Amino acid sequence: MTEPSGRRERKKAATRQKIADTALRLFLERGYDAVGIRDVAAEADVAVTTVFAHFASKEALVFERDQDFEQRLTRAVTDRPAHEPLIPALHREIQALVRHCTAEGSTPVRRMIEGSPALREYEESMSLRHAHALAAALAADPHLCRSATACRATARFAIDAYALACRADDPGATVDEVFRMIEAAWEATAP
Amino acid sequence: MTEPSGRRERKKAATRQKIADTALRLFLERGYDAVGIRDVAAEADVAVTTVFAHFASKEALVFERDQDFEQRLTRAVTDRPAHEPLIPALHREIQALVRHCTAEGSTPVRRMIEGSPALREYEESMSLRHAHALAAALAADPHLCRSATACRATARFAIDAYALACRADDPGATVDEVFRMIEAAWEATAP
DNA sequence: GAAGATAACCCTAACGGTTAGGGTTTAACA
DNA sequence: TGTTAAACCCTAACCGTTAGGGTTATCTTC
Numbered sequence: 001m002t003e004p005s006g007r008r009e010r011k012k013a014a015t016r017q018k019i020a021d022t023a024l025r026l027f028l029e030r031g032y033d034a035v036g037i038r039d040v041a042a043e044a045d046v047a048v049t050t051v052f053a054h055f056a057s058k059e060a061l062v063f064e065r066d067q068d069f070e071q072r073l074t075r076a077v078t079d080r081p082a083h084e085p086l087i088p089a090l091h092r093e094i095q096a097l098v099r100h101c102t103a104e105g106s107t108p109v110r111r112m113i114e115g116s117p118a119l120r121e122y123e124e125s126m127s128l129r130h131a132h133a134l135a136a137a138l139a140a141d142p143h144l145c146r147s148a149t150a151c152r153a154t155a156r157f158a159i160d161a162y163a164l165a166c167r168a169d170d171p172g173a174t175v176d177e178v179f180r181m182i183e184a185a186w187e188a189t190a191p
Numbered sequence: 192m193t194e195p196s197g198r199r200e201r202k203k204a205a206t207r208q209k210i211a212d213t214a215l216r217l218f219l220e221r222g223y224d225a226v227g228i229r230d231v232a233a234e235a236d237v238a239v240t241t242v243f244a245h246f247a248s249k250e251a252l253v254f255e256r257d258q259d260f261e262q263r264l265t266r267a268v269t270d271r272p273a274h275e276p277l278i279p280a281l282h283r284e285i286q287a288l289v290r291h292c293t294a295e296g297s298t299p300v301r302r303m304i305e306g307s308p309a310l311r312e313y314e315e316s317m318s319l320r321h322a323h324a325l326a327a328a329l330a331a332d333p334h335l336c337r338s339a340t341a342c343r344a345t346a347r348f349a350i351d352a353y354a355l356a357c358r359a360d361d362p363g364a365t366v367d368e369v370f371r372m373i374e375a376a377w378e379a380t381a382p
Numbered sequence: 383g384a385a386g387a388t389a390a391c392c393c394t395a396a397c398g399g400t401t402a403g404g405g406t407t408t409a410a411c412a
Numbered sequence: 413t414g415t416t417a418a419a420c421c422c423t424a425a426c427c428g429t430t431a432g433g434g435t436t437a438t439c440t441t442c
Contacts, residue, residue, distance in 0.1 A: 038399095049400095049402095120316070149359065154372075156348075157348060177338065177341065182376065183379070184378065185379075202438090206390085229428095240392070241390080243429065
């Protein structure tokens with residue numbers, strides 16, 4: 001996003017990118033479990049320790065792109081036009097995120113994730129973090145006078161909608177249907 | 192549950208119990224991360240391979256008791272009195288499960304789980320499995336004519352209620368509040 | 383009761399993700 | 413220009429987990 005100015009930062013970003021690209025390529029070529037961290041490091045021509053200096057775990061190599069997920073979610077709430085109701089704004093953003101995750105080129109990656117228990121678990125734990133962040137954003141919104149429980153539940157429901165839709169036959173329709181439920185649930189908590 | 196008849200089965204069950212007890216004791220004494228599988232095995236006086244013959248992973252040692260969770264959930268749906276509405280039955284069972292998980296003696300275990308990312312992740316992935324099973328039970332119920340999406344979403348919402356309540360200040364009230372939302376969401380899917 | 387069959391267990395060695403420790407280069411900057 | 417610190421490297425290890433192959437105790441069948 002932000003252009004790195006110094007040579008050092010540029011080189012660092014290049015190294016990171018090379019590792020991520022190499023890893024994803026090898027994973028897709030040979031399968032996630034059949035590729036070791038040592039393979040990735042060798043192919044990217046860096047030391048194993050360098051891989052872990054850029055990525056917290058082997059699984060993180062796969063989800064490299066999804067860093068802004070959390071930010072997009074919370075901003076959909078905090079940056080929405082004044083007086084716009086919450087649920088439609090959330091609905092729209094989740095819809096967009098689902099489209100991004102079910103786009104044409106993402107299919108092999110999704111299949112890989114679904115095929116590896118470790119990756120599924122990792123994705124799920126990311127979702128938990130996202131739900132926490134979203135719940136905090138909801139609780140902080142001055143226009144929404146709801147209990148902490150209502151905020152936390154709604155945040156998890158929204159993440160559920162995303163998770164279900166990414167695996168559904170008709171992702172768009174799934175988001176819409178689950179958000180009809182979320183809308184009703186949210187209304188039921190009106191003070 | 193079922194009394195093992197032969198000596199072999201009794202000895203096997205005893206070994207399993209000894210491993211689980213030893214593990215939980217050591218974990219609580221020294222902290223989950225500070226205790227290795229080799230420590231548990233040595234203290235329980237068995238081989239490391241024996242530990243993994245009884246438990247699929249280190250994390251599974253902690254959740255040894257919660258095997259019937261899934262069965263209780265699905266049975267709350269399938270075995271409920273004819274014509275009893277779904278949501279109250281689910282509500283009641285989740286309430287009971289939460290009480291079980293927040294009971295007096297469970298506090299140190301909960302603190303340990305919350306303190307270890309590995310355990311939190313494992314618990315979350317168990318929850319996913321439970322949600323799958325519950326969704327299947329809902330989809331199979333002839334009295335509930337709802338879409339697969341509605342069943343899956345409701346199942347996840349119910350699991351969310353459990354997860355939120357286990358970590359809440361007032362677990363009972365949290366279950367009640369979230370189930371008011373779930374009730375509304377479920378009604379919104381009526382055909 | 384003796385003779386297999388087999389379940390439960392043991393040991394050793396290894397694999398793969400991950401980290402600690404400590405060294406070298408190179409961009410950044412005073 | 414010299415100093416600092418970030419990025420990187422190597423080696424060796426830790427830890428969860430599994431494979432391979434052996435020993436003992438229980439079960440079963442004759």
